[in-house]
Amino acid sequence: MANGILVFAEHRDGVFGKTSFEAVAAAQQLGAELGQSVTAVVLSTDAGLAQEVAAYDLSRVVSAENPKLSEYTPDAYTDAMERVVRSLDPAYVIMPHTYLVRDFAPKLAARFARSVVSDCIRASVEGGAVTFARRIFLGKIDADVQTDGEPPVFATFQSGAYRSEQARRGASSAQVESMTVEVGEVRMKPEPAFQEVKQAVDLTKADTIVAVGRGIKSQENLALVEQLAAALGGDIAASRPICDAGWLPIDRQIGSSGQTVAPKLYIALGISGAIQHLVGMKNSSTIVAVNKDPEAPIFDIADYGIVGDLFEVIPVLTEEVKKLKG
Amino acid sequence: MKIIVLMKQVANKDAILRINKEGNWIEEGDLTFEVNESDGYALEEALRTKEKHGGEVVVCSMGPQRVKSVIKDALARGADRAIHIVGDNLAHVGPYRAAQIIAEAIRPEQPDLIFTGLQSDDYGFAQTGVILAEILSLPHATIVIEVDASGEQLRVKRELENGWYQWYTMPRPALLTIQSGISQIRYASLKGIMAAKKKEIKEVQPAEASQAGAHQRINKIYFPQKTKQTQFLGDGNAKAGATQLAEKLRNEARVI
Numbered sequence: 001m002a003n004g005i006l007v008f009a010e011h012r013d014g015v016f017g018k019t020s021f022e023a024v025a026a027a028q029q030l031g032a033e034l035g036q037s038v039t040a041v042v043l044s045t046d047a048g049l050a051q052e053v054a055a056y057d058l059s060r061v062v063s064a065e066n067p068k069l070s071e072y073t074p075d076a077y078t079d080a081m082e083r084v085v086r087s088l089d090p091a092y093v094i095m096p097h098t099y100l101v102r103d104f105a106p107k108l109a110a111r112f113a114r115s116v117v118s119d120c121i122r123a124s125v126e127g128g129a130v131t132f133a134r135r136i137f138l139g140k141i142d143a144d145v146q147t148d149g150e151p152p153v154f155a156t157f158q159s160g161a162y163r164s165e166q167a168r169r170g171a172s173s174a175q176v177e178s179m180t181v182e183v184g185e186v187r188m189k190p191e192p193a194f195q196e197v198k199q200a201v202d203l204t205k206a207d208t209i210v211a212v213g214r215g216i217k218s219q220e221n222l223a224l225v226e227q228l229a230a231a232l233g234g235d236i237a238a239s240r241p242i243c244d245a246g247w248l249p250i251d252r253q254i255g256s257s258g259q260t261v262a263p264k265l266y267i268a269l270g271i272s273g274a275i276q277h278l279v280g281m282k283n284s285s286t287i288v289a290v291n292k293d294p295e296a297p298i299f300d301i302a303d304y305g306i307v308g309d310l311f312e313v314i315p316v317l318t319e320e321v322k323k324l325k326g
Numbered sequence: 327m328k329i330i331v332l333m334k335q336v337a338n339k340d341a342i343l344r345i346n347k348e349g350n351w352i353e354e355g356d357l358t359f360e361v362n363e364s365d366g367y368a369l370e371e372a373l374r375t376k377e378k379h380g381g382e383v384v385v386c387s388m389g390p391q392r393v394k395s396v397i398k399d400a401l402a403r404g405a406d407r408a409i410h411i412v413g414d415n416l417a418h419v420g421p422y423r424a425a426q427i428i429a430e431a432i433r434p435e436q437p438d439l440i441f442t443g444l445q446s447d448d449y450g451f452a453q454t455g456v457i458l459a460e461i462l463s464l465p466h467a468t469i470v471i472e473v474d475a476s477g478e479q480l481r482v483k484r485e486l487e488n489g490w491y492q493w494y495t496m497p498r499p500a501l502l503t504i505q506s507g508i509s510q511i512r513y514a515s516l517k518g519i520m521a522a523k524k525k526e527i528k529e530v531q532p533a534e535a536s537q538a539g540a541h542q543r544i545n546k547i548y549f550p551q552k553t554k555q556t557q558f559l560g561d562g563n564a565k566a567g568a569t570q571l572a573e574k575l576r577n578e579a580r581v582i
């Protein structure tokens with residue numbers, strides 16, 4: 001019978017991301033509440049990498065190996081993980097909701113004729129059954145989700161849902177087990193990952209950032225925001241749709257696919273607060289949100305909030321700031 | 327080159343969401359709907375690929391009759407024809423069943439490329455496309471922000487986290503999930519709107535549209551609990567709020 005929790009520890013070129021250990025923390029918590037053991041799996045070409053994960057409180061670490069796992073491809077990762085899951089027969093497979101996992105986990109789940117309970121923010125156990133909470137409607141609503149049918153259940157956890165420091169270290173190193181896995185034809189060929197030529201603006205050093213979202217409505221209206229930024233002596237930044245539309249260059253985008261910043265003051269104007277935006281600015285010291293929707297998720301992380309029309313707020317705020325700054 | 331574009335209709339982003347009586351979904355009666363954001367970019371990329379290399383763009387949308395407005399808009403922008411998989415509850419079957427049903431509907435088309443959005447703005451599963459690729463035995467790439475279909479092999483640029491990118495090469499046919507911002511979306515022209523009226527919309531009914539096999543289901547939905555104590559300023563008066571804010575930023579937060 002299926003038993004135990006398998007946690008996928010992701011690495012890029014041998015470096016484990018923080019989200020992998022957040023997934024370990026999630027798996028350990030589920031394991032404790034369900035009374036099941038937790039096994040981690042590392043995909044690579046040799047067992048060396050698995051040692052780093054073995055420091056955590058796990059019943060063992062499986063090092064699934066094949067030369068085709070030297071670089072990430074969805075074909076190779078899916079084949080390898082399918083072999084591991086079929087051989088270990090876990091009840092739950094826990095993964096971080098990263099871009100890499102998003103790329104292959106649904107394919108893996110499909111091999112078991114099911115989908116992934118994706119991007120979860122919590123999991124709770126009652127009477128042996130797990131309820132997963134996920135955020136829907138771009139963060140505006142939470143949903144409690146349950147699964148049915150045969151195990152395994154595949155679930156991914158959102159970055160920040162658990163803290164990596166919560167992952168318990170073991171008293172002694174967990175046993176590492178090498179498993180040679182078969183990998184079939186790999187149809188896609190990756191080229192080396194790269195960053196675009198040096199970004200023109202480095203927002204990571206800014207003390208004050210005035211960020212604008214779709215609530216600004218048109219490119220012309222950006223002038224208003226620029227005036228506020230100038231009055232504050234700050235930099236202007238934006239949510240993704242503003243850069244997608246070409247209203248501001250991409251190097252002003254804040255979020256998971258843009259820059260990660262932590263200024264002293266971050267003012268979010270007409271930004272709803274989707275998780276992909278929040279991960280890029282939530283560590284700012286003081287966060288201000290202006291939004292006409294009182295339920296906008298951005299308010300959840302704001303120190304100061306104004307529920308109202310940004311077109312009324314910005315001119316007054318600009319004038320007041322000018323007065324105060326003399 | 328035949329390209330199929332999956333387009334889903336979702337609640338308008340600015341809509342005020344209310345929870346239904348059963349507590350397991352939103353009240354849809356008085357909602358306005360629009361096309362899922364990344365699906366609009368998927369269509370644009372398909373139209374551009376067709377303009378460069380010739381071929382046909384077929385839009386496929388699954389849902390109740392109201393999704394016709396998404397289909398008609400896509401035809402007006404330049405898609406050649408459409409497949410509408412009709413059913414009232416098809417939005418709630420979960421991504422695996424959804425992909426199965428879509429696979430059955432489009433398999434006979436034998437497309438060279440399938441474009442989907444990278445995730446839906448309502449459920450946010452981020453997986454229907456990838457599962458569909460697996461069911462159809464196609465290679466795939468997700469979060470694609472550039473497509474080069476000029477060579478024998480398909481070359482695509484994928485977005486990774488934190489400003490990293492990577493090119494992948496793969497054979498056709500293939501499935502790509504498209505990221506927002508891949509290119510600027512065109513408006514429908516008057517001519518396009520007129521021409522759309524004559525374009526074919528094929529309706530298909532899925533063999534079995536029950537929720538059986540959904541694997542995951544929502545028990546209840548609710549507004550997230552606020553974890554931070556936000557000081558709300560102005561009490562509904564935006565201008566008063568702005569004045570108070572300036573004062574607080576100066577004297578309390580000491581950031582200006």
Ligand SMILES: Cc1cc2nc3c(=O)[nH]c(=O)nc-3n(C[C@H](O)[C@H](O)[C@H](O)COP(=O)(O)OP(=O)(O)OC[C@H]3O[C@@H](n4cnc5c(N)ncnc54)[C@H](O)[C@@H]3O)c2cc1C
Nearest residue numbers: 213214215239240255256257258270271272276277292310
């Ligand atoms: C893989 C992936 C990566 C992503 N990467 C990023 C990223 O790096 N950065 C990023 O920002 N997003 C990213 N996104 C997109 C993200 O999910 C959201 O879609 C996006 O952040 C929404 O931007 P927004 O808040 O400006 O727009 P919306 O969600 O449309 O919000 C607009 C807000 O403005 C408010 N508003 C409207 N009019 C007014 C007014 N007159 N006065 C006051 N308020 C008003 C509305 O109430 C609403 O809350 C990514 C998504 C995915 C799937």
Ligand SMILES: Nc1ncnc2c1ncn2[C@@H]1O[C@H](COP(=O)(O)O)[C@@H](O)[C@H]1O
Nearest residue numbers: 332333388442443445446451452453454
């Ligand atoms: N009912 C549907 N009709 C058409 N396309 C869909 C439907 N559901 C999902 N899709 C496609 O699959 C993508 C990913 O959706 P999801 O897996 O729900 O995040 C969407 O962006 C659409 O392109």
